[in-house]
Amino acid sequence: GQASTATGLSGHHSLTERLVELCEAGICAKDRACAATLLYDWIGVAVAGAVTDTARPVLNLARTHYAGGRCTALGVGRAGPENAAFVNGSFGTLLEMDDLHRSSILHAGDVVIPAALAAAQHAQVSDTTLLEAIVVGYEVALRIGQSAAKGGYSAWYNSGTCGVFGAAMAAAHAMGLTAQQKVDALGQAGMQASGLWQCRLEPTDSKCLGTAHSARAGVTAALLSAEGLRGARHILEGELGFFRSFYPAANPDAVVEPAEAGWKLHEVSLKPWPACRHVHPAIGIALEMRDDMDVSSVDQIVVQSYAAGRNFCDMPDPITAHDARFSFQHCVAVTLLQGEPALGDFDAAALVNPVTAALRSKILVRDDPELTSAFPDKMGAGLIVTFNDGTTTSMSTENAPGDPEHPMSSTAVRTKFRRNLQAAGVSGDLADRLGAAVSNLDAMSIEQLAQYLDDVSAIISNPQAKDVSQ
Numbered sequence: 001g002q003a004s005t006a007t008g009l010s011g012h013h014s015l016t017e018r019l020v021e022l023c024e025a026g027i028c029a030k031d032r033a034c035a036a037t038l039l040y041d042w043i044g045v046a047v048a049g050a051v052t053d054t055a056r057p058v059l060n061l062a063r064t065h066y067a068g069g070r071c072t073a074l075g076v077g078r079a080g081p082e083n084a085a086f087v088n089g090s091f092g093t094l095l096e097m098d099d100l101h102r103s104s105i106l107h108a109g110d111v112v113i114p115a116a117l118a119a120a121q122h123a124q125v126s127d128t129t130l131l132e133a134i135v136v137g138y139e140v141a142l143r144i145g146q147s148a149a150k151g152g153y154s155a156w157y158n159s160g161t162c163g164v165f166g167a168a169m170a171a172a173h174a175m176g177l178t179a180q181q182k183v184d185a186l187g188q189a190g191m192q193a194s195g196l197w198q199c200r201l202e203p204t205d206s207k208c209l210g211t212a213h214s215a216r217a218g219v220t221a222a223l224l225s226a227e228g229l230r231g232a233r234h235i236l237e238g239e240l241g242f243f244r245s246f247y248p249a250a251n252p253d254a255v256v257e258p259a260e261a262g263w264k265l266h267e268v269s270l271k272p273w274p275a276c277r278h279v280h281p282a283i284g285i286a287l288e289m290r291d292d293m294d295v296s297s298v299d300q301i302v303v304q305s306y307a308a309g310r311n312f313c314d315m316p317d318p319i320t321a322h323d324a325r326f327s328f329q330h331c332v333a334v335t336l337l338q339g340e341p342a343l344g345d346f347d348a349a350a351l352v353n354p355v356t357a358a359l360r361s362k363i364l365v366r367d368d369p370e371l372t373s374a375f376p377d378k379m380g381a382g383l384i385v386t387f388n389d390g391t392t393t394s395m396s397t398e399n400a401p402g403d404p405e406h407p408m409s410s411t412a413v414r415t416k417f418r419r420n421l422q423a424a425g426v427s428g429d430l431a432d433r434l435g436a437a438v439s440n441l442d443a444m445s446i447e448q449l450a451q452y453l454d455d456v457s458a459i460i461s462n463p464q465a466k467d468v469s470q
Contacts, residue, residue, distance in 0.1 A: 016186040018256045019143065020179050021171065023136040031263050032442065034132040039117075040438040041413060042092060042109040043453070048343070049094035050075045050423045050460045054205045058090040058212070063461075068383075071121040072453045075460035081122035081223070088114035089215030090208045092157075095343070096325040097420070100269045100277045102139075103377045104158060107126060108268065109213040111163035112137035112170045115218040119171035120446055122219075125442040126442035127449065133174040137218075138265040141166025141188070144236070146264075147254040148247040149376055153197070153308055153397045156246055160195025160210030167218020174194045175222050187231020188221035190242050200312075200370055203320075210246070235422025251371070270402045272412060275324075278309035279331045280400035281381035285336035289383065289395055294334050295359065297387045302326035303328045304368040304382035304396065306375040314365040323347040332383070333359040343423055425459050 014290045055075070060081065062076045071084035074091065078084075092098045093451035099109040116133040123129075145162035149156075172182045195210035225231065236242045237252040238442055260265075273283055282303050305328070306314070315327035315355035324330040324346045329331050333356050334345045344350065351357075382396035408416070414435065421431040434452040437444055 001361065014183070015236040015252060015255050016183045016231075016233060017171075019140055020182045021141075022259075023139055023173070023182075024179075025263075026136050027132050027199055027263070029442075030266070031135050033130065034265050035131040035138075036441055037270075037413065038109055038265060038268065039113055039131070039134060039139070039441075040315040040417060040435060041178045041328065042100060042113045043434070044417035045097045045109075046074060046088060046091040046114075047456055047460065048097070048420035048423045049091035052094050054094050054208070055091055055118065056163070057205075058208070060089060061146075062087045063311045069298065071118045072450050072457060074457050076438040076452070077374065077454070077457060081118040082219045084120040084121070085114045085171075085219045086212045086216035088117065088213040093211055095206050095274045096276050097271050097416070098273045099144050100271065101145065101264070101267055102269065102283060102379050103149060103267075103420050104142045104162065105149045105153065105376050106141060106145035106162055107159045107211070108163060108166055108265075110140045110159055111214045111218070112141055113166070114215040115167035116170035116174050118215075118219055119174035119222060120314060121403045121450055125174055125176065125445060127446050128175055129176075130446060131441055133170040135263055135265055136173050136432070137170025138268070139166075139263055140169040141297045142264040142267070143255045144242075147243070147250045147252060150251065150254075151249045151441070152245060152376060152379070155196050155197055156196035157199070157207070157210045160214045161193045161242075161246055163211065164189045164193050164214040164217050166173070167215050168221040169218075171219045171222035172225060175226060177222060177226055181222075183233060184225040184229065185218075185221040187233065187235045187278045188224055188229065189218060190235035191230065191241060192221065193246065201252070232445040240341075251350075267404055270408050270413065270416075272402050272408055272416065273294075273331075274343050274346065275331050276313055276421070277379065277400070278305065278313045279328050280402065281397050282328055282383060283331050283335050283341065284401045284406075285381060285383045285395045285397055287340065289393070290336050290339070293336065293385065293393075295386075298336075298359070298362060298385060299388045300386045301332065301363045302384040302386075303332060303363060303365045303369065304330040304384065305365060306371040306376035306379065307367050308375055309371075310365045310367055316360055318351055321348075321351075324351055327360075328365050329360040330356070332363055343419070421456070424438065424456070426456050430438065430455055 028430045031132035060247045064080045066083035073079040073084040073087040098107045121128040168185040172185040243250045243252045320326045340425040380398040384394040437449045
């Protein structure tokens with residue numbers, strides 16, 4: 001057989017063994033800073049999601065059955081590591097502001113960060129370890145997701161099915177497991193992979209269960225591996241393994257292809273606005289066009305998108321806030337009328353605004369073959385505006401604001417964070433201290449970060465409580 005590597009794995013024949021070896025690569029200050037930004041963004045998104053009506057069943061369940069432990073569960077208090085990961089993993093998807101990796105069609109932050117945070121608190125490790133756990137967790141989730149998504153969407157919800165492997169790697173790293181134990185954890189993760197897209201074809205709230213389960217399952221996988229439970233080495237590429245069962249068209253070998261530009265978390269997009277990523281490029285174009293446009297003279301607007309974007313987001317008459325976040329018509333109309341969409345632009349009053357509704361009725365969505373062929377590696381859009389006098393103007397883009405090609409500025413990221421915390425009743429000094437704690441994790445204890453999160457959690461639990469930081 002082959003000689004042992006630095007990881008202690010001899011032979012490293014399986015994909016999980018090779019992934020563990022890949023994740024032994026060096027993590028530099030720039031990588032940790034990127035992980036801190038993703039953590040910062042996720043905290044804001046999750047806190048805002050935790051005060052929505054959709055979060056209430058999860059919070060009711062958790063407050064009744066999950067309380068007790070040393071890991072922060074937003075809106076609940078302290079809980080055990082598995083339960084904390086489940087609770088926190090429920091919230092990132094709810095307002096459609098979560099991060100996205102295009103070519104894997106995967107929201108890694110929703111799954112990896114709750115698992116990493118819970119495992120790090122459970123193991124009481126340094127904050128540098130937490131950031132490194134996020135780096136390797138994203139790496140595993142995105143590598144597996146990228147291979148799975150080569151054919152675009154399937155029946156499986158990639159954030160759940162592929163994300164569970166990233167959650168397991170993040171938790172295992174945070175807990176300081178050996179290379180062999182990490183391989184076992186990935187095997188246990190595959191046994192728990194789940195998440196079906198039927199939830200989006202019906203008026204359900206259960207998409208959040210896919211990320212919540214996967215975050216918790218990742219922690220479970222690491223905890224069991226630490227206890228000596230063995231996992232299947234060939235869980236990914238085996239005859240009855242993940243790819244042949246879930247994604248038979250995938251190329252498993254692509255999971256361990258050499259990285260071209262370092263760790264994959266640098267490829268992740270942040271969302272500036274509370275809407276589906278598919279509509280973001282159209283919002284970006286509308287922002288650029290609106291200053292030179294008399295909206296009252298518009299006769300028709302055609303949104304050009306890839307087929308998957310139209311399939312998800314061609315919704316001319318949204319009824320709920322969730323519908324509106326997946327509506328090209330609503331998001332483009334709001335943007336042209338008033339600028340960047342905000343949380344309030346998706347509430348009940350905004351949906352029935354007659355001016356917005358009138359403009360929505362003039363917006364059509366069409367497939368563009370070039371955009372479709374570029375999906376999912378590129379998620380672009382075009383707008384063609386026809387005016388009452390017959391003249392037209394148009395603009396297109398391959399990317400969206402928030403993509404690595406057009407990243408959000410540090411000011412924009414901070415503004416998004418503060419607005420999200422404010423939506424949950426957290427403002428002033430506490431928001432700033434929490435943000436500073438995330439930005440300075442290398443020099444601050446994880447327990448200090450946890451204390452700030454507990455303070456925020458208490459406000460989520462009791463919205464009438466005064467924010468003493470103001």
